[in-house]
Amino acid sequence: MVERGLHVCSSVIASQLDVHARYGGVVPELASREHLRAIVPVVRQALVDARTNYSELSAIAVTSGPGLVGSLLVGVTYAKALCLATGLPLIGVNHVEGHIHSVLIENHGVQFPALALVVSGGHTHLFSVEQLGSYKLLGKTRDDAAGEAYDKVAKLLGFGYPGGPVLDQLASFGNPDAVKFKPVRIRGSELDFSFSGLKTAVLRWTENSDIAAEIEGRKQNTNRSLEGWLRVTPQRTLDLIASFQKTVVEELLRRALLSADQIGAESILITGGVAANRGLRAAAAQTNGFQFYFPSNHLATDNAAMIAAAAFPKWERGDFAGFDLKPQAGLVLA
Ligand code: KG4
Ligand code: ZN
Numbered sequence: 001m002v003e004r005g006l007h008v009c010s011s012v013i014a015s016q017l018d019v020h021a022r023y024g025g026v027v028p029e030l031a032s033r034e035h036l037r038a039i040v041p042v043v044r045q046a047l048v049d050a051r052t053n054y055s056e057l058s059a060i061a062v063t064s065g066p067g068l069v070g071s072l073l074v075g076v077t078y079a080k081a082l083c084l085a086t087g088l089p090l091i092g093v094n095h096v097e098g099h100i101h102s103v104l105i106e107n108h109g110v111q112f113p114a115l116a117l118v119v120s121g122g123h124t125h126l127f128s129v130e131q132l133g134s135y136k137l138l139g140k141t142r143d144d145a146a147g148e149a150y151d152k153v154a155k156l157l158g159f160g161y162p163g164g165p166v167l168d169q170l171a172s173f174g175n176p177d178a179v180k181f182k183p184v185r186i187r188g189s190e191l192d193f194s195f196s197g198l199k200t201a202v203l204r205w206t207e208n209s210d211i212a213a214e215i216e217g218r219k220q221n222t223n224r225s226l227e228g229w230l231r232v233t234p235q236r237t238l239d240l241i242a243s244f245q246k247t248v249v250e251e252l253l254r255r256a257l258l259s260a261d262q263i264g265a266e267s268i269l270i271t272g273g274v275a276a277n278r279g280l281r282a283a284a285a286q287t288n289g290f291q292f293y294f295p296s297n298h299l300a301t302d303n304a305a306m307i308a309a310a311a312f313p314k315w316e317r318g319d320f321a322g323f324d325l326k327p328q329a330g331l332v333l334a
Contacts, residue, residue, distance in 0.1 A: 001050040001057075002305050005312030006105060010049030011298065011305040014038035017162060024161050025151065026121075032070030039078050046304070054086045061311030064092035064321070065331025067122070072327030080323055091311040092321040095302075096123060096333045097135070102295040102306035103269040104132075110293060111267050115260035119252060119280075120272030120302075121147035121162070124193045126255060127333065128263045132313050135333050138259045139191025146248055147274045149195035153202050153244055157237065158218030159229070167241050168277050169226050170233060174242030179205060181247045191259050198247060205240055245279045253283055260290055269293045275300040 001009040016034045020026045047053060062079035065072055076092075083090040100116045116127040116135075124141040144152065147164055154163020181201050184194050206215070218232050233241075252274075260268050268290045274280065276297045284292040299306060314320075 001046050001052065002105070002308035002312070005101070005309045006108065008105060008299075008305045008309075009052070010046045011303055012042045012045045012049065013298075013301075013303050014042050021161050024155050026068070028068045028070055031068055032074055035071045035074040039074055042304075043078075043082075054082075054088065057086075057088055059089045059091050059311060059315050059320070060086075061091040061093050061308050061314075062325075063095045063098065063307050064325055065094065065328035067095055067327075067329065069327050069329040072329065076325055076327045080325065084323075089315075089320040090323070090325060091314050091319070092325045093307045093310045093314070094331055094333045095307070096125065096127075098306040098310045099123075099271045100127070100129065100135075100269060101310035102299040102303070103271050103293045105299060105305065105309045106296060107293045110269065111291070113263055113265050114267040114269055115256060115263060115265040116269040116271065117252060117256045118272045119146045119270065119274040121145060121151060121164075123272060124195070124252070125333075126191055126259045128259070128265070129269070133317075137332070137334065138263070139189055139193065139255060141193040141195060142186060143194055143196035144199060146193070146195060146252060147272070149199050149248065150274070152199050156199075156203055156206060156215075157241075158215035158221075160219075160224075164274060164277065166224075166229060167245060168279065170229060170238055171242045171245040171279055173230065174235070174238035174240070176242040176246035178236075178239035179243035181243065184251055191255050191262075193251060193255060195248070195251075198244065198251075202240065202244055209236070211237065245277070249277070249279045249283050252280060253287065257287065257290070265290070267291045267293060271295055271300060273301045 003009055019030055019034055060079050060082050062075045096118050099118045112131045114129045116129050118125045122145055124145045126139040128136040128138055150164040150167055151162050154167050159166045186192050186194050221232050275294050
């Protein structure tokens with residue numbers, strides 16, 4: 001529950017990571033089933049935590065896309081039912097717009113135009129944000145999202161899913177200049193990203209390094225703490241991880257800075273699950289000329305507070321959805 005787009009009264013997250021971890025990635029059918037299981041208790045808990053009830057709310061916001069259609073359907077259907085029962089207006093929110101608002105919840109003085117880099121397991125998108133509610137897509141990944149690249153590299157190295165947080169932690173123990181990856185070249189827009197070549201380069205490195213037994217050892221590892229991972233990860237693999245992280249961070253920042261220059265932005269908002277990355281935050285902190293904004297870690301990964309925050313300007317404009325609101329897996333932010 002969020003007040004006036006700025007104050008988080010409660011934020012309840014039902015993580016499904018354990019369910020999907022066994023399969024090495026998100027299984028769509030399991031995701032919708034878990035949403036169905038969690039949605040009623042999560043909403044109830046959000047009201048309890050905020051010490052409120054439906055009579056004190058002004059509207060109910062829901063993600064209408066983009067995303068997995070089964071999961072979106074659970075949210076949209078439940079939100080409609082709540083609106084019918086309570087008489088509250090319904091607001092449909094784009095998940096990506098929610099990520100952008102996650103930064104604005106905690107930072108009230110952001111200057112526009114701003115450049116937003118939304119970087120998660122499903123997105124690596126650059127947007128020009130002229131002002132709130134006015135977005136222009138400047139560039140995006142041609143293949144894997146950055147978070148997806150982290151997850152795939154972690155999986156092929158035997159770390160399991162999701163890989164971002166583990167690789168990020170381990171990267172600080174390696175030499176980022178040990179493995180040189182070729183710079184990514186993309187035909188066409190210089191603001192588009194590509195991470196699949198980097199993932200393939202890591203795969204080649206593992207093949208050439210003869211580390212099948214080491215990878216198998218990690219797959220069997222049950223101590224998933226930092227110490228546990230360090231025990232089964234030799235220095236040369238830590239060096240590879242640090243070099244991978246350095247390359248991803250450089251790619252992300254290079255294009256973010258280029259596009260911020262092009263649109264005359266003063267602020268750069270970095271958001272989405274990968275915004276929690278310590279290497280990315282450290283590199284941004286060393287970059288002059290722009291004011292960088294990141295959400296706190298609990299607002300960087302998927303959460304409902306960012307959706308409620310993004311709904312507030314729509315509520316002010318009376319931009320409500322009808323009961324014909326449909327989930328849109330490929331909803332585009334524009
Ligand atoms: O935004 P999010 O919670 O869900 C999506 O909309 O995808 O992002 C999850 C993604 C995963 O791919 C995860 O590996 C990545 O964000 N991630 C990270 C870190 N924390 C989460 N990637 C790199 N470094 C991190 N610290
Ligand atoms: Zn997300």
